[in-house]
Amino acid sequence: MAENKKLIYTIVCTGFVLVGFIVGFLIGMPRGGPEPEEIAMETEPPAVEINAHATPEAEEPSPTPTPYVGTYYFVQSEEDSLNIYEVDGENKTLVKSAEVNLELFPASDKEALQQGVKVNNLEEGIQLIEDFTS
Numbered sequence: 001m002a003e004n005k006k007l008i009y010t011i012v013c014t015g016f017v018l019v020g021f022i023v024g025f026l027i028g029m030p031r032g033g034p035e036p037e038e039i040a041m042e043t044e045p046p047a048v049e050i051n052a053h054a055t056p057e058a059e060e061p062s063p064t065p066t067p068y069v070g071t072y073y074f075v076q077s078e079e080d081s082l083n084i085y086e087v088d089g090e091n092k093t094l095v096k097s098a099e100v101n102l103e104l105f106p107a108s109d110k111e112a113l114q115q116g117v118k119v120n121n122l123e124e125g126i127q128l129i130e131d132f133t134s
Helices: 002-028 036-042 107-115 122-133
Strands: 071-078 081-088 091-099 117-119
Touching (some): 071 107, 071 122, 091 122
Antiparallel strands (some): 071 081, 071 117
């Protein structure tokens, strides 16, 4: 009788182990629903796409004289300073100058400032200089 009990316990324990493996396998199976790749494809595009460069491109200076277009301001780097010029026709007057170390900035910014950046008014020119000097 003792041997029958051992056999019954062995069969019952083996059954519990098998049931445990089967339940664990069923719990670990992925549930129905879209695959991760499908989820990524279903997302909506962003409301705003930003394609603009961080630094505006400078206008190319024209090789021929331009006709009178009114007064405007021009920010340009010269040696170790940034200068704001008031341009009125062919007259170019220095309005403000600030020292700056251009080596700290990206090459695209340095190139744009060397060519010069046209701004609409004096406040924009001062703000541009403050952005590079602070």
